[in-house]
Amino acid sequence: MSLHSPGRARWRAKAAAGLLAAAFMTALAGCETVAGAGSTGISVDAQARPVIVFAVCNDHIDGATIYRDRTKADPTGEDTTVSVASWDAVSPVTPTTAMHAMLNSVAPSRSWSRTGSSEPLRPGVVYQAYGWTRDNTWFTGHVEFTLERLSRLTPGQVLTQTYIPSKDQDVDTVQSYEQFSAEACKGTR
Structure with a gap:
């Protein structure tokens, strides 16, 4: 049989496809998936300063980060976002401690405790905040906000986003912390 026979070509194509499939499955098996531990909301204190709040439904989080989209003025980087500020929790934030971990x-x-450098929040910039674990096993869903949106909140109100399928978009939702926590953890506690 010739090296260029139709049978040999089919065998090589099947072998190549099999190797690609095996490589793909190996790559998928190596991928880590971060599980959702709850949700993140944003509120304000009595001086209208941003306060990140958490509804932790599973396990825990170890820290929090506020980030924004990278702009042309930022140094180049692989990531499309830039960390604005990040904090480590002194002790893990759990479902029972989340309300007091604002x-x-x-x-x-x-x-x-703040980690790394930080930049002041600026009007007109869209920010996102979320909670995370040091080992990248859990996170809390992010909340998107601007200083202008926060200016409409009063202490005790929590801003989140709710996905509206009929509009195929997220819309701002403002509610009490108790409502936020109950909605975020519905069916998980």
Whole structure:
């Protein structure tokens, strides 16, 4: 049989397809999936400063980050976003401690320590905040906000987004912390 026979060509094509499939499955098996531990909301304190709040439904989170989209003025990087500020929780934030683990982004309590550099929040910029674990196993869904949106909140109100399938978009939702926590963890506790 010739090296260029139709049978040999089919065998090589099947072998190549099999190797590609095996490589693809190996790559998928190596992918890590971060599980959702709950949701993140944003509120304000009595001085109208941003306060990140969490509804932790499963396991825990170890920290929080506020980020924004990268602009032309930022140094180039692989990521399309830029971390604005990040904090480590002194102790893990769990479903039972989440209500008391609110993070004032300007004047954090002793339960949080800022890590790395930070930049001040600016009007007109869209920010997102979320909670995470050090080992990248859990996260809380992010919340999107601007300083202008926060200016319409009063202390105790929590801003989140709700997906509306008929509009195929997220819309702002403002509710109490208790409603936020109950909605975020519906069916998980």
